[in-house]
Amino acid sequence: MVRVRRVLFATAAALGLSLSAAQASELRVGFTLDAMTLDPANHRNRETETIIRNMYDGLVTRDGDMKVVPQIAESFEMVSPTVYDFRIREGVTFHDGSSLTAEDVRFTFERLTAEGAMGDGQTSPRKSLLGPVESVEVRDGNTVRITLSEPWPILPAMLPFQEVVSKAFVEKVGTQGLATQANGTGPFKLVDWRKGDAIIMERFEDYYGGAPSIEPVGEACVERAIFKIIPESASRVAALLAGDVDIINELPPFSVEQVKSNPGTDVMTVNGTRSFFVAMNMEGDLFSDPRVRRAAAHAIDKDLIIDRILGGNAARIEGILSPDAFAASTDLPVYEYDPEKARALLAEAGYPDGVEITMDTVGAYKDIAEAVASLLTKGGFNTRVAVGEGAQMTQKWRTKGGPKSGDMYFTSWGNGSLDPFDIFTPTHRTNDRGNSAGYANPEVDRLLDAAAIEPDTQKRAALYREAEQIVNGDLPYVYLWVPQDIYGVSKRLTGWRPSADSRINLHDACVD
Amino acid sequence: MSLGKLAERLLHLVPVLLGVSVIVFLMMALTPGDPVDIMIGDQNVTPEQEQAMREDLGLDLPVHRQFFVFLGNAVQGDFGTSFYHRRPVLDVIVERLPATIELSLVALIIALVTAIPLGVLAAIRRNSILDKMATVGSLLGVSLPGFWFGILLLMLFAVHLQLLPVSGRIGFSSEIEPITHFLLIDTLLRGRPDAFWDALKHILLPAITLGLPMTAILMRVTRTSMLEVMRQDYIVFAEAKGLKRGRILFRHALKNALIPTVSVAAIETGSLLGGNMIVETVFGWPGLGRLVVESVFLRNYPLVQAAVLFYAVTYVLLNFIADILYTTLNPRVKL
Numbered sequence: 001m002v003r004v005r006r007v008l009f010a011t012a013a014a015l016g017l018s019l020s021a022a023q024a025s026e027l028r029v030g031f032t033l034d035a036m037t038l039d040p041a042n043h044r045n046r047e048t049e050t051i052i053r054n055m056y057d058g059l060v061t062r063d064g065d066m067k068v069v070p071q072i073a074e075s076f077e078m079v080s081p082t083v084y085d086f087r088i089r090e091g092v093t094f095h096d097g098s099s100l101t102a103e104d105v106r107f108t109f110e111r112l113t114a115e116g117a118m119g120d121g122q123t124s125p126r127k128s129l130l131g132p133v134e135s136v137e138v139r140d141g142n143t144v145r146i147t148l149s150e151p152w153p154i155l156p157a158m159l160p161f162q163e164v165v166s167k168a169f170v171e172k173v174g175t176q177g178l179a180t181q182a183n184g185t186g187p188f189k190l191v192d193w194r195k196g197d198a199i200i201m202e203r204f205e206d207y208y209g210g211a212p213s214i215e216p217v218g219e220a221c222v223e224r225a226i227f228k229i230i231p232e233s234a235s236r237v238a239a240l241l242a243g244d245v246d247i248i249n250e251l252p253p254f255s256v257e258q259v260k261s262n263p264g265t266d267v268m269t270v271n272g273t274r275s276f277f278v279a280m281n282m283e284g285d286l287f288s289d290p291r292v293r294r295a296a297a298h299a300i301d302k303d304l305i306i307d308r309i310l311g312g313n314a315a316r317i318e319g320i321l322s323p324d325a326f327a328a329s330t331d332l333p334v335y336e337y338d339p340e341k342a343r344a345l346l347a348e349a350g351y352p353d354g355v356e357i358t359m360d361t362v363g364a365y366k367d368i369a370e371a372v373a374s375l376l377t378k379g380g381f382n383t384r385v386a387v388g389e390g391a392q393m394t395q396k397w398r399t400k401g402g403p404k405s406g407d408m409y410f411t412s413w414g415n416g417s418l419d420p421f422d423i424f425t426p427t428h429r430t431n432d433r434g435n436s437a438g439y440a441n442p443e444v445d446r447l448l449d450a451a452a453i454e455p456d457t458q459k460r461a462a463l464y465r466e467a468e469q470i471v472n473g474d475l476p477y478v479y480l481w482v483p484q485d486i487y488g489v490s491k492r493l494t495g496w497r498p499s500a501d502s503r504i505n506l507h508d509a510c511v512d
Numbered sequence: 513m514s515l516g517k518l519a520e521r522l523l524h525l526v527p528v529l530l531g532v533s534v535i536v537f538l539m540m541a542l543t544p545g546d547p548v549d550i551m552i553g554d555q556n557v558t559p560e561q562e563q564a565m566r567e568d569l570g571l572d573l574p575v576h577r578q579f580f581v582f583l584g585n586a587v588q589g590d591f592g593t594s595f596y597h598r599r600p601v602l603d604v605i606v607e608r609l610p611a612t613i614e615l616s617l618v619a620l621i622i623a624l625v626t627a628i629p630l631g632v633l634a635a636i637r638r639n640s641i642l643d644k645m646a647t648v649g650s651l652l653g654v655s656l657p658g659f660w661f662g663i664l665l666l667m668l669f670a671v672h673l674q675l676l677p678v679s680g681r682i683g684f685s686s687e688i689e690p691i692t693h694f695l696l697i698d699t700l701l702r703g704r705p706d707a708f709w710d711a712l713k714h715i716l717l718p719a720i721t722l723g724l725p726m727t728a729i730l731m732r733v734t735r736t737s738m739l740e741v742m743r744q745d746y747i748v749f750a751e752a753k754g755l756k757r758g759r760i761l762f763r764h765a766l767k768n769a770l771i772p773t774v775s776v777a778a779i780e781t782g783s784l785l786g787g788n789m790i791v792e793t794v795f796g797w798p799g800l801g802r803l804v805v806e807s808v809f810l811r812n813y814p815l816v817q818a819a820v821l822f823y824a825v826t827y828v829l830l831n832f833i834a835d836i837l838y839t840t841l842n843p844r845v846k847l
Contacts, residue, residue, distance in 0.1 A: 026684070033806070034798075036596040044551040045596060122598075123568055125551065128561035179599050192687065195607050196798025197680050230679045230796040231806075234663045239678040239796075242671045274554075391545020391811055398549070414554040422556045433562075434554065 025223040027493070027511050029504060030236045030245035034196050034229045039178040040163035041112050044125040046416070046502065049161065051199055051227050054506050055095075056163030056184030059086055059105065059144075060156060063214050066324065066418055066500050068156045071211045072100065072164055072185060073144075081151035081455035088142045092208045094166045095182070095189040102138045107167035109136040109146065119175045129161055151453040153460060157326075157417040160501070187220040187507040199227040210507055221495060221510035237488065240265055246490040246511055249504065253311050259488045266491055269313050269484040270498040271324050273416055275423065277477040278359070278372065279397060279409040279436035286355060286407065293475045295345035296408075297335035299379025302480055304337075305371050314481040319468040320427055322482040324500060325418045327461035332472045342379030354380035357407040360397065362390045369410040372480075383408070401431030404438050411436060416501050420464045421452055428471055439476035521835075525828055532824040533583065533817070540813050541575045547595055547811040569595055582817065591821075592814035596807075601818045605800060610693035611681060612792070612799035616784045618696070618715050619723035624777065627727045631734025631773070632766060638739065646731060653728025658787055662721040662794040669717060676713050679796030686710045718795040722787050726780050733776050738769040771841045778834035782827040 033047035040056050043049070061071040070076060073086040092100040111117045112124045113133045134149040148155065169183040182190040187210065188201035202224050209217040228245055230236040236248045237255045241262050251259060251267065259265050280287035280296060287293055306314045315323050318332035346354060359376070361369040366387050373383035388396070397409045413434055415423040425448045426434035430441070444467050451463035487498045496509035548566050566572045570581065585592060591601045634646040670678040677683065682695055686707035691698045696715070699708035741747065742765055750760045788801030800819060807815040839845050 028684075036594075037598055039598070042598045043596065044553070046553070123564065125565060125568070125598075128552070128557040128565070129555065176599070179597070194681070194798065196611070196803065197796070198684070200684060224684075226684060228680060228796070229798070231802065232659075232663075232794050232796070235666060235679055235794055235796060238663075238666050238671050242674060242678050244670075244678050389545070390809070391550055392543070394549055395544040395546065416554075422554065426554070426556045433549075433552070433557070 025511065026226065027222040027224070027247075027506060027509055028226045028228050028245040029506070030230045030239045030248035031227045031504070032229075032231055032236070032250055035193075035199060035227075037179040038182045038190070038193065039175065040165060040184075041108070041124045041126055042118060042175065042179065050502070050504050052163060052182075052184075053186070053503055054188045054225065055182045055186045055190055055201060056165070057092075057186045057210070058160055058163050060159045061211050061214070062160050062499070062501055062503075063211070064497065064499070068160060069211050069213045072105070076156070078455065079145075081153070081453070082148040084146045084148075084155060085139070086144045086146070088144060089208065090142070092185050093206050094169065094185055095204055096166070096169060097206070098166060098168060100164065100166070100185055102142045102144050104167050105144045105164055106136050106138050107170070108162070108164045109133065109144075111165070111170070112162060122175075126162065129158055131155070131158070151455050153453070153455050153457070154417060154419045154421045157419045161416070188225050191224075197229060201225045201227075214508075216495075216508060220507050222506070225506045225509075240488045240490065243490065246493045247496065247504065247509075248488040249485070249502075251486040251488040253309070253313065253486065255488070256311055256313075256486065264491050266489055268487045268489050268498050270487075270500050271315060271322065272483050272485040273322055273324075273418055273500060273502070274412050274414040275317060275320055275322060275482050276410075276412045276480040277320065278480065279411060279477050280475075281404055281406055281408070281438060282440075282476055283404050283438040284407060286357070289349045290475065291345045291349040292351070292355075293478075294335065295342040295349070295379065296376065296381060297475060297478045298338045298345065299342035299376050299381060300372055300478055300480070301337040301375050304375070305368065306481055309368055309371055310481070310483055313484040313486060315484075316481045317479045319472055319479055320413070320424055320477070321420055321464075321468065322415060322418065325415060325420060325423070327420055327464035329465045329468045332468060335475075335478075339375075339379040342381075346380045351380070354382055356382045356384075358384050358386050359408040359410055360386050360388060360393055360406055361410040362393055363387050365410055365412075372410060385410075397436035398434055399438075400433060400435075404436075409436050418500070424448060424464060424467065425452065428467070428476070437476035439471075439474070441470065441474060444470055444474075521832055525825065528828055529821060529824060532821060533586070534579070536817050536820045537575075537579050537582065540811070540816060541578075543811075545811050547571065547813065550811055551595070582814075586818075586821075591818035594807075594815045595812045596810060597815075601815045604803070604815065605818060605822065608798060608800040608803050611797060612785075612788055612801060614694045614696065615715060615718055615722060615791070615797060615799060616781065616788065618719040619726065619784055619787075620777070620781055622719055623723040623726040623730055627730035628734050628770070628773065631731040632738055632761070632769075634731070634735045635738035635742065635769075636761065643735075646735070650728035650731050653724045653731075656724065658721055658724075658790040659794050661724060662717070662791060665717045665721060666794070676717055681714050681798060682707065682711045683714070718791050718797050721794070722784060722791045725787065726777075726784065729780060730773055730777055734769065734773045737772045738765065741765045741769040744768075771838065774841060775834040775838045778830050778837055782830045785823055785826060 035048040035051040036043050036045050038052060040052050057071050059073045060068050063069050072089055072092055074089040076084060076086045079085050088102045088105055094100060113127055113130050115123050118124055131152045132149040133146055135147045137145050139145050166183050170178055173181055187204055187207050189204045191200040191202050193199050203220045205219060207219045230239055233252045239245045240248045256267050259267050280293050282288055302316045306312060306316060318334055319329060321328040359369060359373055369385045373385045376383040396406060413423050413427055426432045428435060428439055428444055429448050430445050447463050447467040451460050454460040454463060485498055485502055492512040494510045499505060548562060594601045594604050597604050630646050634643040637643055666678060669676045688698055688702050688704055688707055691701050695711040699711055747760060747765055750764055788799060789805050792799045792802040793805060804819045
């Protein structure tokens, strides 16, 4: 028995030593979801992209201020509202040692946009992320020209979502092979994908350095980077506290204090891109009355909820756009918290004794929705919260013009591109995908449609601002806040900061 | 059991699987939520683009036609392509299966080696403190929710005592080339005791969490059946003959008392599959259960359908094994 114990101790000690040796320059991220595939063109999933983006670079990327800057492209210009030219950088190599050419870029975009280009008659599920891209061609050796079928000014904002693949490699391994193998130009190359468990990557020594405008330029800081998949929040926090991982995403607000007070860990936040709002069913009798909608806006004390429940980690909004988004207005009228006024407006609308309503939401938002409901109740809306599953709620509220039932819907819409096109239009255009309020205003539709194709940045911003003013008056939604994304980090981590587009770029991250 | 009987039992699988396919298909079709909508997420797309994606996934067909397409392919062993992984669902499921099977087997072993001795002890020391503690313990074991108990173990052993890892199957410095894909076996086959120890440390907490309700049930079954057997004439006779107590207990009583335990264990192994979904999520265990949970939320129909069929087959087979074990161990019963 003693002998067995000794052997066990010796193995444990050896294991401990080998672990600490490996940790010398190994960075681990505790992450919510595994990649579905490693093929940059064959998924429609944000988490998958976050992982892939550390192995694959794009034509362009975003810097710390979310500005779109050249990455594999050396420069780009808008030749006309429907034609963009990208000059391709020289000296970029793929992980297999081959050099990247303009032809690889052309191939990448053709694979993304052409019907049936994925093989077996399949089209890339990412095609719609490139809107009206019509053709891609190589001009004078190292320039790639993208032609659009109609003006689409958000093309540069959408390009960071696409990564460049090697034509020769894809032709060699096929779409099937690309699902589990990676050959990018990014700062890390794939070592092992333990499906469902972890993606292990090592530094790519021949990295061209990345976007020249984002310091530091050069190869990655750490030798090994690992995405470790831990879906459950409590377990993710436990892994951070135990020192198993150095970064965790989606730190729940209620764990912020625990992570802060632990000696080896800290919390980092960044303005997110997800706007929260309460949709009011304008097709129903109650909320078709603008006075009732204004009453609801006056009944909700946003500052109180941001302060008490979100731990101060959110920015309040008076329109759909995040303060960081393109064309966001700063001078929108504010509906101040005033429960008296709310009740008075309700009385004026014919409800002197208040009304009984139900507010739908999903499980993840239940606590906050309850708080909003209790404020609404004080303002005369006797509110009950009903929790449903996400997909079910989407079907009920985002009816795309179909009949709508229900009173209120506490929900959110993400805006990774930080452009109004992807959030303002779907939530406010008549019968559009995200229009859960059933809002219809031809003037707003006209402004949104015009802005979608206006190539002049100033004019485009002005169109969106005009629409924001109208919407702020019509009030189909009570606009609430944009929460910050919260990350837990180990104190041995340096050089990394969270990014507003919720990418986790490990190129600059170092561990002591 | 004759070969004919065996074949007959296996034939019963056919209507069961057909029924399960219909039910799963209908349930997925009736559940609100649209895979394409979830996939597009918060993006601005035209209705034409949305329709193109729907066609690409084969979701533009009416439900009954989708079902027959599914059935036709399934009969040939093709369960379709995962909407998200964009690979054959069978490949995706098979990758995740070893982790789930390994975890379930270890949970089963833990349950058996704790439940049987405890059950026997509780029976022979009936109404003692030990018996009462075992009763309370088994009540707790059945009623504690897995996600709560799992996180409790995690906080204690991984965060506070730092004795065991938080999640995963094996550490990052224990890289081994798979042979059987069961890490506890592969590490030994590769001659890596350090990696074996590492894998064992990883599997311990999830296996205990998963095995807890089963331990509780098996202990109760063993205790009851042991008490039952101890009242039988042949035990009384053995005692009267002056046989040693140990010999009576282990040679005569336990052998018969274990018959119900073994068949309940075989059936309960099926319920480990359900427990897997929770335990794998809590401990970041890369198994099938977690994959199915993710797929249900994403409305990844082909994957859910194939996985449920797999569960159904496993469940039926386990029941079948339970029957065989029962008749083998107890010659008085004939199927």
